[in-house]
Amino acid sequence: MSEKRNKTLVIGASEKPDRFAFRAANSLLRHGHDIELIGLRSGQIQGHPIQTGLPDLEDIDTVTMYVGARNQGPYYDYLKKLKPRRVIFNPGAENPDLERQLQKEGIQPIEACTLVMLAVGNY
Numbered sequence: 001m002s003e004k005r006n007k008t009l010v011i012g013a014s015e016k017p018d019r020f021a022f023r024a025a026n027s028l029l030r031h032g033h034d035i036e037l038i039g040l041r042s043g044q045i046q047g048h049p050i051q052t053g054l055p056d057l058e059d060i061d062t063v064t065m066y067v068g069a070r071n072q073g074p075y076y077d078y079l080k081k082l083k084p085r086r087v088i089f090n091p092g093a094e095n096p097d098l099e100r101q102l103q104k105e106g107i108q109p110i111e112a113c114t115l116v117m118l119a120v121g122n123y
Contacts, residue, residue, distance in 0.1 A: 006033070006034070006061030006062060006085075007033070007034040007036060007059050007060055007061055007062075008028055008033050008034070008036070008061065008064055009035070009036045009038065009057060009060045009062070009082070010024060010025050010035060010036070010037050010064050010066065011038050011063060011065050011066060011067055011075060012038075012039060012067040012093075013025055013037035013038060013039040013045065013050045013066070014039050014040075014041075014043075014050070015043040015044070015045065019066075020066060020090065020115065021039075021064075021066035022045060023115060024066070024114045024115055025037060025048070026045065026046065027115055027118045027119075028064075028114075028118065029045075029048075031118050031123065033123075036048075036051070036057050036060065037049065037050040037051060038050070038051050038052070038054075038055065039052065040052065054074065054075075054078045060082045060083075060084045061084055061086075062085060062086050062087075063082065063087045063088070064088040064090060064114045065087060065088065065089050065095075066092075066093055067093060068092055068093055069093065069094065069095035069097075069098070072093075072095055072098055076098060076101065079098075079107070080101070080102070080105050080107070083105070084107060085107070086107065086108040086109070086110055087099075087102055087107060087108070088110045088112055088114050088117070089110065089112075090114055091113055094111050099111075
């Protein structure tokens with residue numbers, strides 16, 4: 001796959017191979033997607049840096065959320081500023097309040113599993 005797809009931001013990225021965010025980042029790369037990574041600790045996944053905080057990013061099409069609702073507070077305004085087309089709330093990250101707010105901003109919230117979406121070809 002030589003064509004690059006729209007850029008995905010993984011929130012909750014980790015260098016730990018047992019974490020679903022780590023698996024998703026690797027799967028996104030395998031499927032030819034550009035990625036950005038945000039996590040609690042800096043590091044890298046396949047040479048892509050894991051940034052901390054709320055970095056200035058551009059051209060984010062999709063955000064895939066691996067942070068639970070009680071820890072999503074800092075991301076409310078950040079997501080609205082990024083203006084992605086959609087935010088995928090992976091299992092355990094569902095947040096009806098944030099999902100409603102995103103919808104009002106014209107951002108599509110999706111409760112799904114990024115790994116499954118990639119595996120079945122409906123990402």
